[in-house]
Amino acid sequence: MAGPVALASGRTERARHDEAPLRLTRRGRVVLVLLAALVLVLAARVGVAVASGPGEPVEVRVHVVSSGETLWELAQGVAAPGEDLRDVVSGLVELNGLSSSGVQAGQKLLLPVEEG
Secondary structure (H helix, E strand, O other): OOOOOEOOOOOEHHHHHHOOOOOOOHHHHHHHHHHHHHHHHHHHHHHHHHHOOOOOOOOEEEEEOOOOOOHHHHHHHHOOOOOOHHHHHHHHHHHHOOOOOOOOOOOEEEEEOOOO
């Protein structure tokens, strides 16, 4: 095999080859995409953790819904005097990860323990 070939500019063929643009293989592109996705996922998780700070701890008990019982009735049982029941129901929906205020018999719900 012959050595580097001299060009008119004084550079060699090997030097020109060393300055070629970077070309990624298919595997390299896959790794790059996966790394970028990982960075985005981690950034999203950190953003959520930073955006939502810890709330006040709430002592809860498990309640099994009886036939005919409603979330509004349960809210009346745990609401503080003068507290708006709509806010209590909304809090129970959020605490239990419900999509609505409807409940079914046999469903287990977390209810805050009454203080006092």
